[in-house]
Each structure stands twice: as structure tokens, then as C-alpha cells.
Amino acid sequence: MSEPEFRPGLEDVPAAKSAISFIDGKNARLEYRGLPVDVLARESCFEETSWLLLKGTLPSQRELADFDHALRQNRSIHFRLKDLIRCMPASGHPMDALQAAVAALGMYAPTRSVKDPEANWQAVIRLLGAVPTLVAAFHRVRRGEEILEPRADLDYAANFLYMLFGQEPTPAVRKVIDAALIVHSEHTMNASTFTARVTGSALANPYAVIAAAVGTLSGPLHGGANEEALNQFESIGGPDKVKAWLDAHLAADPKFKIMGMGHRVYKVKDPRANVVQELAEHVFAESSKPKLYETAQELEKLAEGIYGVKGVYPNVDFYSGVVYQALGIPTDLFTPIFAVARTAGWLSHWLEQLQGNRIFRPEQIFVGTTGVEYVPLGKRP
Numbered sequence: 108m109s110e111p112e113f114r115p116g117l118e119d120v121p122a123a124k125s126a127i128s129f130i131d132g133k134n135a136r137l138e139y140r141g142l143p144v145d146v147l148a149r150e151s152c153f154e155e156t157s158w159l160l161l162k163g164t165l166p167s168q169r170e171l172a173d174f175d176h177a178l179r180q181n182r183s184i185h186f187r188l189k190d191l192i193r194c195m196p197a198s199g200h201p202m203d204a205l206q207a208a209v210a211a212l213g214m215y216a217p218t219r220s221v222k223d224p225e226a227n228w229q230a231v232i233r234l235l236g237a238v239p240t241l242v243a244a245f246h247r248v249r250r251g252e253e254i255l256e257p258r259a260d261l262d263y264a265a266n267f268l269y270m271l272f273g274q275e276p277t278p279a280v281r282k283v284i285d286a287a288l289i290v291h292s293e294h295t296m297n298a299s300t301f302t303a304r305v306t307g308s309a310l311a312n313p314y315a316v317i318a319a320a321v322g323t324l325s326g327p328l329h330g331g332a333n334e335e336a337l338n339q340f341e342s343i344g345g346p347d348k349v350k351a352w353l354d355a356h357l358a359a360d361p362k363f364k365i366m367g368m369g370h371r372v373y374k375v376k377d378p379r380a381n382v383v384q385e386l387a388e389h390v391f392a393e394s395s396k397p398k399l400y401e402t403a404q405e406l407e408k409l410a411e412g413i414y415g416v417k418g419v420y421p422n423v424d425f426y427s428g429v430v431y432q433a434l435g436i437p438t439d440l441f442t443p444i445f446a447v448a449r450t451a452g453w454l455s456h457w458l459e460q461l462q463g464n465r466i467f468r469p470e471q472i473f474v475g476t477t478g479v480e481y482v483p484l485g486k487r488p
């Protein structure tokens with residue numbers, strides 16, 4: 108029998124049939140259930156987009172109002188879960204805290220079974236409702252601040268910012284975070300989504316599914332590139348220093364990689380980068396443009412002439428870190444915000460996986476030795 112072809116990282120190997128999102132990398136198109144992400148970022152809100160991802164179509168007014176109400180009702184967390192978060196080391200990474208807290212949230216769920224669709228939907232609402240509360244609770248505790256109760260009078264994005272920073276955001280800041288949540292909520296078969304589907308395929312409970320996906324997203328090859336892009340802009344030292352910085356790096360290494368640029372699928376500017384940049388312009392109109400943003404813009408301009416032929420353009424991470432920083436968001440919260448958003452996508456894939464589920468059980472190509480004789484410890488050299 109011929110050996111099956113091995114593709115490291117399962118590159119180009121379909122792992123599932125999915126109707127949730129679609130990417131056309133040549134034409135900068137990303138669609139959720141057929142709707143372009145930039146339209147959703149402009150016109151929709153995270154609550155509506157989550158429904159769209161989960162259910163497949165835009166909600167009616169009544170459906171959205173009921174869903175939004177249910178999410179608001181499920182923001183609070185059990186006082187013992189708060190105690191658990193208070194016991195976590197303040198020096199720990201918020202993604203590790205989130206992974207542990209999501210798993211613990213599941214211990215307060217009425218069931219671990221995934222057989223009842225109604226119970227599964229309740230779990231979706233509990234997770235979407237409570238994940239921002241978990242992120243905010245750990246952030247406040249590690250700063251020695253009191254955990255804030257969620258506010259049912261604020262929408263999803265505004266309440267998340269309020270729970271983190273204790274202040275209601277301005278409408279412009281709320282809109283930026285809401286749109287950032289929308290553009291990060293789903294992105295076809297990436298590593299964390301694949302993780303969610305694999306865990307879900309074993310009929311593990313949805314809290315375990317999301318905890319597993321959070322663990323995968325915590326890796327620097329997945330979440331975290333916006334942090335590196337931000338560090339890069341800081342190290343350049345200003346828009347007037349971009350050319351010298353780029354020339355020096357290219358002289359040392361002609362294949363020097365710019366953080367926040369390039370993508371396996373997009374060979375033009377990532378449509379999400381355009382959305383984030385548009386929103387950045389909006390926020391910065393309220394204040395003056397930060398130097399880091401001008402540095403990033405200058406780098407994009409100069410890089411286009413060098414890397415454009417290879418299809419290397421800004422991806423979603425190029426501008427998002429600059430925007431988050433300008434809003435006063437600490438760097439290590441960038442990926443947890445991504446996780447809050449992506450929970451909607453992960454849960455959509457979990458529900459899809461459960462329809463006609465078959466447990467993931469891929470093959471391997473064995474490259475070890477067989478038939479080895481056991482030598483007792485005393486007789487080994």
C-alpha cells in the first residue's frame with residue numbers, strides 16, 4: 108500500500124465542511140455567512156454578528172432583542188469563580204487565567220452532556236455572556252482592584268470596557284472595540300478553530316471546547332502578532348526613521364520579515380486591516396495621531412514598493428495593536444480581546460461540528476522502530 112501524503116500543518120488539507128465563513132484571498136474578501144466583514148463592522152454590532160455566525164442568518168428585531176437580553180442576563184459569574192480568579196498569580200498571563208476560568212465556568216453548568224440542543228444553546232449564551240467578565244475580572248484582580256459587576260444597561264462592547272477600566276467608553280471608543288470584536292470573531296479553519304472542532308468532536312462539554320481553543324490561541328504563532336507589530340513600531344522610533352530602519356534590516360537580511368504583514372491566504376491587504384485602519388482614523392480624529400500610527404503608515408507605504416510583488420501587505424495585526432494602545436489597553440490584553448471575539452466563531456464551529464459529528468481520528472506516518480525487546484533495568488549497559 109502506498110504511503111499517504113504527509114502535509115506538515117495539514118496545509119491545504121480540508122478538515123471540515125463549513126458554511127460559516129469564506130475567504131477570497133486574492134480579492135480581499137472575508138464573509139461571514141455570505142456578508143462582507145467590512146459591511147458588518149460598519150453596520151452591525153457584535154451581538155448581531157454573533158447571532159449571524161451561530162444561526163446562519165441575520166436576526167429579526169425580536170430575535171436580536173431576546174438574544175441581547177439573554178447575553179446581558181448571563182454576564183455575572185458565581186462568587187466562587189471570582190474567588191478562584193482572586194487566587195490566581197497576578198504575574199500570570201491573562202490568556203492562561205482565561206483558559207482556567209472558562210474550564211471552571213463549566214463546573215457551574217447544569218450539564219456536561221451535549222445531547223440536548225436547547226441546553227447547548229444555553230451554554231452558548233452563558234459562554235458568550237461570561238467570557239468578557241472572566242477577562243475583566245482577572246485584569247482587575249491582578250492590578251489590586253475590585254472586580255466590577257457587569258452592567259446590564261450597557262451593550263456588549265461598552266460593558267466589557269466598563270468592567271475592565273471602570274469607566275463607560277465614549278461612543279467612538281465603544282464603536283472601535285465593537286468593530287474589532289466583529290472583525291476578529293471568525294476566520295475559517297485556523298488552529299484554534301480546528302482545536303475547538305477536534306475537542307467538540309469528542310463530545311466534550313462546550314466549556315472544555317472553548318478552554319482548549321483559548322489554549323491554542325495563546326500561542327505566539329496564532330494570537331499575539333499585533334503585540335510584535337507594536338514592539339516593532341516602537342523600536343523604529345518615529346515616521347522619519349522608517350526608511351533607515353528598513354534599509355538596515357534589508358541589508359542584513361534580504362528576506363527580513365515585517366511583523367503584521369503577509370498572510371497565508373490574503374495576497375492583498377487584509378480586508379480586516381482596512382476596517383481597523385478606518386476606525387483608527389475615526390478615533391485619532393478625536394485626538395492627535397499617535398507617532399506609532401504615523402510610523403506604521405509610513406512603513407506600509409515604503410514596504411509596498413518592496414514586498415507588494417510577493418503579495419505581502421498589512422494583515423489585521425498591523426494596525427490593531429496601535430489602536431488598542433491608543434485606547435490605553437495593556438499589551439497583554441490584546442489576545443484576550445481576540446479570544447472574547449473569537450468565542451462567537453468557535454461556538455459556531457462547535458454547533459456545526461455536532462451536526463453529523465464524527466470524532467477526529469487522523470492517521471500518522473510511523474517513523475519509529477518496532478518489535479524492540481524489553482531489557483530489565485539491571486541488565487542495561
Ligand code: COA
Pocket residue numbers: 332362363364365366367368369370371372414417419422423424
Ligand atoms: N515581511 C516581508 N516578507 C514577507 C513577509 C513579511 N511579513 N511575509 C512573507 N514574506 C515573504 C517571504 O519572505 C517569502 O519571500 P520569498 O518568496 O522571496 O521566499 C514570501 O513572502 C512568501 O512567504 P511565506 O513565509 O512562504 O508566506 P506564508 O504564507 O508561509 O507566511 C505568515 C504567512 C503570516 C506566517 C508570514 O507572512 C509572516 O511571518 N508574517 C509576519 C507575522 C505576522 O504578521 N503574523 C500574523 C498573521 S495574521
